[in-house]
Amino acid sequence: MAMPLHATFVGGATGPWQVDRLAAVRGEGLPVVERLSVIEGRESAPPETAVWTLRGVTSNERYVTRTEHVALVERQPPLGRPEATRAALIPVRKTDQWWNLSQDERRAIFEERSRHVSIGLEYLPAVARRLFHSRDLGERFDFLTWFEYAPADAEVFEELVARLRATEEWSSVEREIDIRLVWDAETRRRPL
Numbered sequence: 001m002a003m004p005l006h007a008t009f010v011g012g013a014t015g016p017w018q019v020d021r022l023a024a025v026r027g028e029g030l031p032v033v034e035r036l037s038v039i040e041g042r043e044s045a046p047p048e049t050a051v052w053t054l055r056g057v058t059s060n061e062r063y064v065t066r067t068e069h070v071a072l073v074e075r076q077p078p079l080g081r082p083e084a085t086r087a088a089l090i091p092v093r094k095t096d097q098w099w100n101l102s103q104d105e106r107r108a109i110f111e112e113r114s115r116h117v118s119i120g121l122e123y124l125p126a127v128a129r130r131l132f133h134s135r136d137l138g139e140r141f142d143f144l145t146w147f148e149y150a151p152a153d154a155e156v157f158e159e160l161v162a163r164l165r166a167t168e169e170w171s172s173v174e175r176e177i178d179i180r181l182v183w184d185a186e187t188r189r190r191p192l
């Protein structure tokens with residue numbers, strides 16, 4: 001596994017990503033901001049103008065089987081593709097009930113009954129993704145999910161999100177914010 005990558009998502013008045021929309025899907029919202037920047041590294045100091053900061057770290061996979069892992073690696077595109085000028089940052093917190101389940105019970109809901117990976121695989125390679133864990137950092141969300149896609153795939157991404165939100169897994173989501181972004185900088189897109 002690659003080394004854990006720490007990232008801080010900073011909402012405020014600066015940053016290369018322009019916020020297209022920011023809406024609470026479930027639970028408490030977040031203040032609307034104009035722009036977003038992503039700072040890498042554990043010791044990142046967010047700018048003083050930050051309205052909110054969300055921290056996360058990549059980790060080992062918890063649920064996927066070897067077969068699923070191989071299928072994901074074969075199909076998933078890298079982050080930072082020049083044409084992927086749209087992104088979504090979707091912070092998610094799950095219920096205490098979810099966290100009180102055992103690993104096999106969570107896997108059964110996540111994949112056997114909700115088909116999270118099977119559904120997700122249908123949308124590769126259009127969508128590039130990275131999952132950040134926040135729960136163990138004492139953050140207000142459990143996960144920060146990050147996705148990148150080309151403008152032509154915006155509707156396809158909406159379909160994916162709608163399908164996942166209709167699953168049994170999502171009944172364990174108690175807070176979710178949907179933040180959509182447009183790359184708005186002179187510089188070429190580059191990986192997070």
Ligand code: HEM
Nearest residue numbers: 060061062063064090092117120121123127129143145161
């Ligand atoms: C692009 C297609 C997608 C694929 C291929 C995909 C794949 C995955 C995989 C493999 C995991 C589990 C990693 C592990 O084993 O620990 C995961 C977790 C997760 N994904 Fe997705 N996903 C996709 C889209 C989405 C979308 C659109 C959302 C949000 C709306 C989302 C939210 C999450 C969350 C919150 C988790 C953590 C679940 C938990 O550990 O309880 N995913 N995803």
